[in-house]
Amino acid sequence: MAELIGVDLGGTKILARFIDPETGEGRGRVKRPTPKTGPADVLKKVAEVVDELDPQRSAPAVGIGVPGLVTESGVVTLCPNIDGWDSEVDVAKILRKRLKRPVAVGNDVNVGALAEHRVGAGRGFKDMATVFVGTGVGGGLVLNNRLVAGTRGMAGEIGHVTTHPGGRKCGCGKRGHMEAYAGRAGLEAEARRRHAAGDKNMLVKQAGDGRIKSSFIATAIEAEDPVTLELIEDAVQALAMAIGSMATLLDLPLIVLGGGVVDRLGQDFLDRIHRSKAFGGFGNHVCELRLAQRLDDAGVVGAAILAADACG
Ligand SMILES: [Zn+2]
Known part of the structure; x- marks a missing residue:
């Protein structure tokens, strides 16, 4: 062509x-x-x-x-x-x-x-979705080899499904959305809130007044910082609930994950999401989680x- x-x-x-x-x-x-x-x-x-x-x-x-x-x-x-x-x-x-x-x-x-679908990690799959976990959480949906946009262009916006009703405030202004738990900005806001309330943590200690980068998150996990481990467990659960539901609803055989946070935490993070009870599923339906190829x-x-x- x-x-x-x-x-x-x-x-x-x-x-x-x-x-x-x-x-x-x-x-x-x-x-x-x-x-x-x-x-x-x-x-x-x-x-x-x-x-x-x-x-x-x-x-x-x-x-x-x-x-x-x-x-x-x-x-x-x-x-x-x-x-x-x-x-x-x-x-x-x-x-x-x-x-x-x-x-x-x-x-x-x-x-x-x-x-990712055509020349990256999703090559050969007819149906798949991507989830990018960075400052926020975005996603895209490919069904029958075609990108699905939706009536208003909102298809695939998985960051804004509710995983914690009435929970943390999301970047979009509403409460309890997955992005508020799994996105870097949501994680940072909660880490700072807890730090200020006396729950000192390595994320804020490393970042000071600067941004809590994905690399700081990785270091704090490595050091088993208790607040960080709790926040990551929340993130894993929120991602598992949203991704697992999407996989079941649409019968997706593959979901490709990328973005700054995933790139940094790698396959271990994907395995935790996959193993989480929150991932759910129906019958023997299997959905593979793969790292994006970062094209x-x-x-x-x-x-x-x-x-x-x-x-x-
Ligand atoms: Zn939202």
Whole structure:
């Protein structure tokens, strides 16, 4: 298949590359800062970046990953991670007109899932999901070899399922969501709350006023710091409950986990999630948990694959 263009539209930068959607291999690279003056300027810049990469307009289609909620037709319904983006925008329609060729738009975590599915840890599986545990917890869902976006673009947002009714406050403002227990930010907030209440712990001691990095979490687990072990057990339970339920509900044979926290804690962490009673399951249904392959430029690669799927 011909090379397509993949674009990773992030909160701070826009990156575009030519991508072979079969292999995930990339060529060329144009990177520019993301304007903070609203969606019109952002989309103008995206078009400029694509034109700079491909002045001859040789690529037959363009795929774009966006850090917000995106419907299957490419409408961005919510995009709080780009400063100044405060309205619903039909990104696919606007850029199709400007770039004069088909344009596919997807959520950045979702297209990352597509990259893992096609050229990463999920190769060969028809159905799978990804769960990325970083500052927050995001996810993507691939069913029957196609990315599922959902009516409002919310499919796969596993971080915001409730695992602890009425529990800790989530980054989204609601309570008891899985992300508040498993995401790095939720873990940090709770570690600091306990530290201030007299429950001193290694996480806060290592970080001081800085961010509690995933490496600090790994060190504190190693040293068997009691508060850290408790917080990690909570995280394991929350992840097991959400992931196990998703696997059972959708009959998924594979879930690929990645993100800063998982990359740092590795296969042991996955095994604990899998073994947890909270994982549940039905009959002899087996779901494998695998580490993500941490592909280079996964967002760009996944965006190009999304465009290939949309055009193919
Ligand atoms: Zn939430």
